[in-house]
Structures are given as C-alpha cells and as structure tokens.
Amino acid sequence: MIKFLNLKKINKPFEATFQEKLKHFFEEGWYILGNEVTKFEENFAQYCGLKYCVGVGNGLDAITLTLKAYIALGKLQKGDEVIVPSNTYIATILAILQADLVPVLVEPKLETFNINPHLIEEKITPRTKVILPVHLYGQLCEMENIEAIAKKYNLIIIEDSAQYHGAFSQFSQSYLSHTKTFSFYPGKNLGALGDAGAVVTNDLKLYETIKMLRNYGSQVKYENEIIGVNSRLDELQASFLNIKLPYLDKENNNRREIAKRYLSEIKNKNLQLPFCNDIQKHVFHLFVIRTENRINLQKYLYENGIETMIHYPIAPHKQKAMTFLNHLSFPISEKIHNEVLSLPLNSSLTDEELNFIIKILNRF
Numbered sequence: 001m002i003k004f005l006n007l008k009k010i011n012k013p014f015e016a017t018f019q020e021k022l023k024h025f026f027e028e029g030w031y032i033l034g035n036e037v038t039k040f041e042e043n044f045a046q047y048c049g050l051k052y053c054v055g056v057g058n059g060l061d062a063i064t065l066t067l068k069a070y071i072a073l074g075k076l077q078k079g080d081e082v083i084v085p086s087n088t089y090i091a092t093i094l095a096i097l098q099a100d101l102v103p104v105l106v107e108p109k110l111e112t113f114n115i116n117p118h119l120i121e122e123k124i125t126p127r128t129k130v131i132l133p134v135h136l137y138g139q140l141c142e143m144e145n146i147e148a149i150a151k152k153y154n155l156i157i158i159e160d161s162a163q164y165h166g167a168f169s170q171f172s173q174s175y176l177s178h179t180k181t182f183s184f185y186p187g188k189n190l191g192a193l194g195d196a197g198a199v200v201t202n203d204l205k206l207y208e209t210i211k212m213l214r215n216y217g218s219q220v221k222y223e224n225e226i227i228g229v230n231s232r233l234d235e236l237q238a239s240f241l242n243i244k245l246p247y248l249d250k251e252n253n254n255r256r257e258i259a260k261r262y263l264s265e266i267k268n269k270n271l272q273l274p275f276c277n278d279i280q281k282h283v284f285h286l287f288v289i290r291t292e293n294r295i296n297l298q299k300y301l302y303e304n305g306i307e308t309m310i311h312y313p314i315a316p317h318k319q320k321a322m323t324f325l326n327h328l329s330f331p332i333s334e335k336i337h338n339e340v341l342s343l344p345l346n347s348s349l350t351d352e353e354l355n356f357i358i359k360i361l362n363r364f
C-alpha cells in the first residue's frame with residue numbers, strides 16, 4: 001500500500017541528530033521555554049523574513065492568541081467581525097470564536113480553493129476589523145487584492161499559514177500584512193513530533209503581548225498583567241524543529257517536483273487538477289484534485305494500493321458544532337467539500353510509486 005503520509009519515513013533522517021539533542025536535554029534539565037525555543041523563534045523569524053516569532057502550543061492557539069492580543073492592545077473588541085474563507089479547516093473559525101469575535105464567511109474561488117477577494121467587500125460592515133485569509137493546501141491567496149481591500153477599510157490582516165511554510169520568505173517584505181500564524185502539526189511541510197505552532201510578525205507590541213498571553217499573561221514570573229493561557233512551544237518540539245528547519249526549502253522543492261509531474265502527466269479528463277499559475281508561490285502541502293465521482297475514485301485507488309484522504313469532507317458551516325452557521329449556504333464550498341480528494345504527496349514518495357499512481361489515475 002502506498003501510504004498517504006509516511007511520517008516514520010519522513011522523520012527517519014532526523015532521528016540520529018535528535019537522539020544527540022535528547023542526551024543534552026537530559027544533561028541540562030531545562031524543560032520549558034529554554035534555549036531551543038528561543039533559538040527556533042529566532043531562526044524561524046529570520047527564515048520568514050520577519051522580525052519576531054513567538055512559539056505556541058499549536059496552530060489553533062497561534063490564531064486565537066493573535067486575535068486575543070489585538071483585543072488586549074485595544075485594536076479589536078469582542079463582537080468585531082472577522083472575514084474568513086468558508087472553505088477552510090475548522091480551526092480557523094474556532095480561533096475566531098474562542099476570541100469572542102464573529103466569523104463572516106466568504107466563498108472561495110473554485111479553481112484555487114482560496115478566498116475570492118472580489119466577494120470580500122460586500123461582506124464588510126462597520127464591525128469588520130480583520131481579514132483572515134488561509135493559504136489552503138499550500139497555495140498563496142491573492143494577497144495583493146486582499147491587501148488593497150484591507151488598506152481601503154483599514155483592516156488588520158492575519159494570514160493563517162498553517163499549510164504554507166516556506167514560499168513567502170522570498171517576497172514577504174512587500175507585504176502590508178506582517179502577521180502569519182503557523183502549525184507544526186506532524187503532517188505539515190515543517191512538522192514536529194507532536195503539537196506545535198508559532199506566530200511570526202513585524203509588530204513588536206503584538207509579539208510582546210502574545211509572548212505574555214501564551215504564558216499565563218505574565219512577563220515576570222508570578223506577575224500577571226493580562227488574562228493568559230498556557231500555550232508554550234514545547235522545548236523538545238522546538239529542538240526537533242531546529243533540526244528540520246534547514247531542510248524546509250528542500251522539502252518544498254521536492255514537493256514541487258512531484259506536483260509538476262502530477263500536473264503534466266495526469267491526463268484523465270474526469271479529474272480536475274489543481275490550478276497553479278506560479279509554482280514558486282505554492283508549497284503543495286496537499287495535492288488536491290476534484291471529481292464528481294469521488295467515492296468511486298477513492299475506492300478504485302485503494303483497491304490498487306493507493307491511500308488517499310479527503311481535506312475536508314464537511315464544510316465548516318455544515319458542521320454539527322456550528323449551529324449558528326448551519327442555515328447558511330455556500331455552494332462553492334459545498335461543491336469543493338463534496339468533490340476533493342488528496343493524492344499522496346511528500347518527500348518520501350519514490351519515483352516508482354509516483355509512476356504507479358499516475359498510471360493508475362490515468363486508467364480510471
């Protein structure tokens with residue numbers, strides 16, 4: 001069986017170095033917010049081409065704490081509206097709710113799966129304060145259009161970059177938006193050995209506030225300035241991420257090479273391949289195709305020894321938990337959630353496996 005994701009194989013090359021670090025870890029005996037976290041924060045900020053990074057417990061908290069920090073700084077108030085794509089992973093919407101803000105969903109473009117900037121303005125009200133684009137599946141959103149709207153209405157931009165590690169580093173300086181949130185969930189392009197996340201920003205006050213929020217609202221031990229949480233990047237996860245970060249560009253390039261082969265060699269007219277106009281701006285966290293015949297395709301691939309996944313089977317507004325959104329209709333999102341299928345794409349795939357997947361897909 002060709003696994004959708006073989007984490008054992010992906011992390012194997014880093015094992016020996018990590019074992020070495022583990023030895024130091026036991027020798028030093030410093031477990032929380034130590035040198036590895038500080039080092040990762042410095043390394044990752046620099047990698048992103050931004051000034052500050054604060055490591056947190058996971059990608060959900062990265063978004064939640066960013067929103068809460070803006071509230072603590074007086075730039076947002078409870079009940080303010082946040083523009084967010086209707087086609088995202090549920091975490092983006094949960095973060096908005098956890099910060100006592102109101103998610104306002106906007107349809108994506110069918111081709112890119114990402115928020116349609118042309119539909120944003122009609123959703124803006126006097127309470128709109130934030131646009132929260134999500135670079136879904138590793139494809140950059142139309143940031144120039146989004147930034148133009150943000151500028152016009154004086155809105156904050158927070159980029160949910162949980163699926164977008166890497167590519168922005170070449171051009172992020174041109175952005176007005178300088179706050180990006182990350183997840184290092186094990187399956188991500190830069191994945192830890194457990195939960196981990198970070199916020200990267202050029203905003204010093206925001207950075208200092210999130211640093212307090214993640215640590216009980218405290219800067220000085222046992223002095224609490226704001227209401228915080230416990231969501232610190234774990235020292236061991238940080239040490240693993242420090243080992244992996246230098247290889248992220250290589251990982252993304254490998255992914256692009258696989259994606260290029262899928263894009264040029266899958267010729268089956270029944271399958272809609274993902275749109276990509278600039279491969280350098282795509283990190284192919286996922287390679288997502290569409291077909292109205294998804295159930296049969298997934299079954300056929302499985303029977304041929306190819307494991308696939310669905311990201312995601314139910315649109316956020318249709319989730320049972322989102323009762324207040326259930327009455328809304330987002331036909332494009334619903335179509336996407338009904339038709340998408342993610343093919344195996346990661347650096348552990350061999351050429352033979354790739355040849356086989358392409359051959360089998362072309363026979364469907």
Ligand SMILES: Cc1ncc(COP(=O)(O)O)c(C=O)c1O
Nearest residue numbers: 058059060089091092162183185
């Ligand atoms: C787009 C998006 N946002 C946020 C998250 C949340 O990250 P985490 O699982 O680390 O909390 C994820 C994680 O899968 C994600 O894909």
